[in-house]
Amino acid sequence: MQLTKTNFIQYLNCPESLWLLKNKEEDYPKGEFSLFLEKLIKEGYEVESYAQQLFPNGNKLPSFTTPEQTTLALSDNNSHYFQPSFETQKGAYAVIDILEKKNDNTWHIYEVKSSNSIKTDRKHNHVKDSCFQKYVMTECGFTISQVSIIHLNKNYVKQGTIQPTELLEIVDVTDEINNIYSSTVNDINAALNFIKKDIDLTQCSCIEKTRSNHCDAFQHFNPQVENHSIYEINRISAKKIEQLRDLGILQIKDIPDNFKLNKKQRLQVLSNRRKETIINTDEIHQTLNKLKFPLHFIDYETYPTAVPKLDRMSPHEHLAFQVSIHTLLSDSTLKHNEYLSDNVELPDILLKLMKDTTGETGTFISWYAPFETSRNKEMMKLFPEYESYLQYVNDNMFDLETIFHTLYVDYRFLGRTSIKNVLPILVPNLSYKNLNIQNGTMALDTWGKTVLEPEKFKNLSKVRKDLLKYCELDTLGMVKIFQRLQTL
Numbered sequence: 001m002q003l004t005k006t007n008f009i010q011y012l013n014c015p016e017s018l019w020l021l022k023n024k025e026e027d028y029p030k031g032e033f034s035l036f037l038e039k040l041i042k043e044g045y046e047v048e049s050y051a052q053q054l055f056p057n058g059n060k061l062p063s064f065t066t067p068e069q070t071t072l073a074l075s076d077n078n079s080h081y082f083q084p085s086f087e088t089q090k091g092a093y094a095v096i097d098i099l100e101k102k103n104d105n106t107w108h109i110y111e112v113k114s115s116n117s118i119k120t121d122r123k124h125n126h127v128k129d130s131c132f133q134k135y136v137m138t139e140c141g142f143t144i145s146q147v148s149i150i151h152l153n154k155n156y157v158k159q160g161t162i163q164p165t166e167l168l169e170i171v172d173v174t175d176e177i178n179n180i181y182s183s184t185v186n187d188i189n190a191a192l193n194f195i196k197k198d199i200d201l202t203q204c205s206c207i208e209k210t211r212s213n214h215c216d217a218f219q220h221f222n223p224q225v226e227n228h229s230i231y232e233i234n235r236i237s238a239k240k241i242e243q244l245r246d247l248g249i250l251q252i253k254d255i256p257d258n259f260k261l262n263k264k265q266r267l268q269v270l271s272n273r274r275k276e277t278i279i280n281t282d283e284i285h286q287t288l289n290k291l292k293f294p295l296h297f298i299d300y301e302t303y304p305t306a307v308p309k310l311d312r313m314s315p316h317e318h319l320a321f322q323v324s325i326h327t328l329l330s331d332s333t334l335k336h337n338e339y340l341s342d343n344v345e346l347p348d349i350l351l352k353l354m355k356d357t358t359g360e361t362g363t364f365i366s367w368y369a370p371f372e373t374s375r376n377k378e379m380m381k382l383f384p385e386y387e388s389y390l391q392y393v394n395d396n397m398f399d400l401e402t403i404f405h406t407l408y409v410d411y412r413f414l415g416r417t418s419i420k421n422v423l424p425i426l427v428p429n430l431s432y433k434n435l436n437i438q439n440g441t442m443a444l445d446t447w448g449k450t451v452l453e454p455e456k457f458k459n460l461s462k463v464r465k466d467l468l469k470y471c472e473l474d475t476l477g478m479v480k481i482f483q484r485l486q487t488l
């Protein structure tokens with residue numbers, strides 16, 4: 001059984017989830033995120049191809065060569081090799097992005113990352129995964145004298161042909177890796193032993209942790225945890241989870257009155273126990289009455305790319321490719337306008353349509369407004385001529401989701417206030433279920449494929465209609481939710 005650097009980082013995050021992946025792959029949930037993951041992998045290859053251009057005479061080795069074949073291939077006169085692979089006797093397996101032979105017969109490992117910086121967080125630890133690569137090569141008999149990480153330069157702004165020396169930064173991490181080397185080797189050995197353990201794991205440790213720690217395998221390991229469980233309580237701490245479990249409580253409805261929770265959490269418990277919605281009608285009306293008509297319900301779909309596709313854009317900047325706007329007038333007239341780009345272009349046509357549709361009038365309403373306001377700030381930089389318009393939009397933006405934090409609490413939201421959770425409860429006749437595009441990840445993935453690989457689609461116009469329907473439902477859903485709140 002092999003252990004790669006990705007497996008190793010997964011092990012450090014959660015040994016149980018890696019065990020499941022390695023031993024019962026059929027039970028390992030793929031999850032909605034896999035589409036996004038697929039996009040990240042493709043972007044990784046793209047960044048790597050630019051990194052390889054930094055070493056023009058590099059020699060690309062075939063994948064899955066044995067250590068002996070690799071050693072043989074590395075004995076030629078080249079100084080740089082792309083993708084040489086190594087495997088230790090215990091099964092630790094590494095494909096090195098770029099390997100440099102130094103004059104003193106030692107080796108320099110370059111690991112390529114598609115991020116804007118070196119990450120050392122729990123889920124992505126670039127220093128530890130580079131250390132894993134050094135360990136594998138060392139075990140295979142090579143002397144590694146230097147390790148560097150190549151990542152995207154966050155200050156890069158594309159202008160014409162991309163120059164790899166401007167797009168990328170090389171950071172020497174040899175010292176950091178030397179500092180953690182022996183402890184990482186212990187962890188690698190522990191991981192190799194753990195995945196080969198002949199055990200049948202039926203529980204995992206996230207039963208003691210909050211929902212933000214849970215992965216898609218939580219349900220597999222903890223089937224006894226059903227909907228309306230204590231993990232759904234907003235921002236509940238691990239300590240409180242532990243206290244409740246000590247009391248033998250897993251369901252929200254069983255939480256006693258005297259158990260200490262904040263106001264928001266208490267409302268959630270109340271709604272759950274009574275199986276009814278807790279509504280602060282007066283405050284909802286007061287809040288909605290402050291909004292100025294016309295009301296522009298707005299939603300963007302965006303496509304972030306690691307390597308900028310257009311001049312004036314930077315690594316990982318979002319490209320707004322779609323907007324839907326429903327405008328509600330004070331006499332209840334509803335108008336809809338939308339734009340969906342059919343190629344990779346800066347959003348000037350989109351902005352013109354927005355400005356022509358709304359002008360600097362009324363209130364803009366979105367769901368989780370920080371997303372829309374951040375995109376507006378980015379577009380202000382790209383198009384200074386729209387700065388005052390976009391500033392107006394941001395200054396007059398209302399986040400409809402905030403109503404559902406404490407003013408309207410319903411146990412059927414299952415502790416989440418995304419529009420996908422709220423809409424089916426407030427407006428049951430509107431649903432995402434029958435749409436071909438069901439969420440933002442699918443929207444960006446589908447749009448990206450339609451513009452970058454159009455030849456793969458038999459019926460492009462139908463796919464475009466699916467994209468339009470999805471974004472339209474986001475804003476129509478907000479209108480219907482708003483109108484439902486007005487009737488309270």
Ligand code: SF4
Nearest residue numbers: 014017204206215218
């Ligand atoms: S739910 Fe938590 S402990 Fe369980 S497998 Fe996932 S990450 Fe690991």
